[in-house]
Each structure stands twice: as C-alpha cells, then as structure tokens.
Amino acid sequence: MSPPVHIQIISALLNGVITVAGVRNLVEPGRPVVVIPEDDVFQKHFHGDPPTDPKMAWVFQLLGACFLMIAATKLICVFGQPEGTFLRQKLFAVLGVGDLVIATLAFSYKGMPASVLGGFAVLHGLEGTAFLVDAVLRDRPVKVTKGKKK
Numbered sequence: 001m002s003p004p005v006h007i008q009i010i011s012a013l014l015n016g017v018i019t020v021a022g023v024r025n026l027v028e029p030g031r032p033v034v035v036i037p038e039d040d041v042f043q044k045h046f047h048g049d050p051p052t053d054p055k056m057a058w059v060f061q062l063l064g065a066c067f068l069m070i071a072a073t074k075l076i077c078v079f080g081q082p083e084g085t086f087l088r089q090k091l092f093a094v095l096g097v098g099d100l101v102i103a104t105l106a107f108s109y110k111g112m113p114a115s116v117l118g119g120f121a122v123l124h125g126l127e128g129t130a131f132l133v134d135a136v137l138r139d140r141p142v143k144v145t146k147g148k149k150k
Contacts, residue, residue, distance in 0.1 A: 003078050011078040015071040022071060025064025026101075029057040058109050065105060069098030085140045092135040099128025 002008075017035055024033050030051030032040035047056055072094040080090050106121035107114075 002082075008078055011074055015075050018067050018071040022064040022067030025060045025067065029060035029064070055111055058105070058111065061105050062102060065098060065101045068101075069095060072098070084143065089135050089138075089140055092131040096128045096131030096135060099124040099131065103128060 003011075020033055020035055021039075024031055030043050030047030032043045036042075043051070046060070047053060051057065073091060076087070076090050076094060080087060103121045103125035106117040106124065109117060
C-alpha cells in the first residue's frame with residue numbers, strides 16, 4: 001500500500017530540496033542555492049565570504065553525502081516498491097552507494113593522518129560493499145501469494 005498523497009507531496013518537496021543541498025555540499029560546499037531561502041546567509045556563516053576553510057568544506061561534504069543517502073532512502077520508501085524483498089534491495093543499493101561516498105571522503109581527507117579516519121572509512125567501505133553486493137547479486141525470487149487478505 002502506498003503512503004497517502006499528502007505524505008508523498010511533503011516528502012517530495014522536502015527531499016527535493018535536501019537532494020539539491022546534498023549535491024551542492026558534495027560538489028561545491030559554501031555556494032548558496034536559490035531554492036533554499038536565505039541560503040547565502042547560512043553559507044556565509046559557516047564558510048565565510050568567500051569560502052576559505054577546507055575543514056568546514058570537508059564536514060559539509062560529509063553532511064552532503066548523508067543528506068543524499070537519507071533523502072534517497074526516504075524517497076524510495078515513499079515512492080518505491082511496496083514493502084518486502086525488492087524494497088530492501090533498493091534500500092541496500094542506496095545505502096551502499098552512500099557508504100562508499102562517505103568512505104571515499106574519509107580516505108581522501110588530508111587534514112588528518114590516515115590513522116584517525118581510517119577505521120571510519122574502512123567500516124563504511126565494508127558496509128557499502130556488502131550492501132551493494134547483496135543488492136546486485138543475491139537472488140530474490142518473486143513471492144507468490146495465494147490470495148489477498150482484506
């Protein structure tokens with residue numbers, strides 16, 4: 001059963017904006033986007049004008065990856081497959097990609113020794129890989145139902 005239309009509309013609006021902010025944070029942290037009211041004020045507060053702090057940029061990249069992962073997860077739950085095996089497959093794919101993006105960001109950050117972020121990166125990399133392998137390779141037979149319950 002699909003969620004009610006009002007939930008779909010609210011979720012689409014919120015997660016559309018969150019997706020835009022997430023992509024911005026990954027690609028160009030600190031740049032305001034027009035779909036978020038007063039985003040220029042928010043970005044200047046955290047990043048300066050012009051953006052100059054690589055530490056804050058990296059934190060916002062991680063935040064952007066998390067924004068994208070949670071927005072995609074919520075949109076799949078609201079608009080995707082009905083509950084069950086194939087919903088889990090899609091969620092594992094989204095969460096796996098999100099974990100690998102976070103692992104990549106952690107491995108690529110040069111502001112700290114690799115020993116500080118290495119465990120964090122490895123764990124996200126392992127989970128992301130496991131989720132993606134499961135989503136892509138595990139056989140998921142379609143369940144046959146004998147009749148619908150009312």
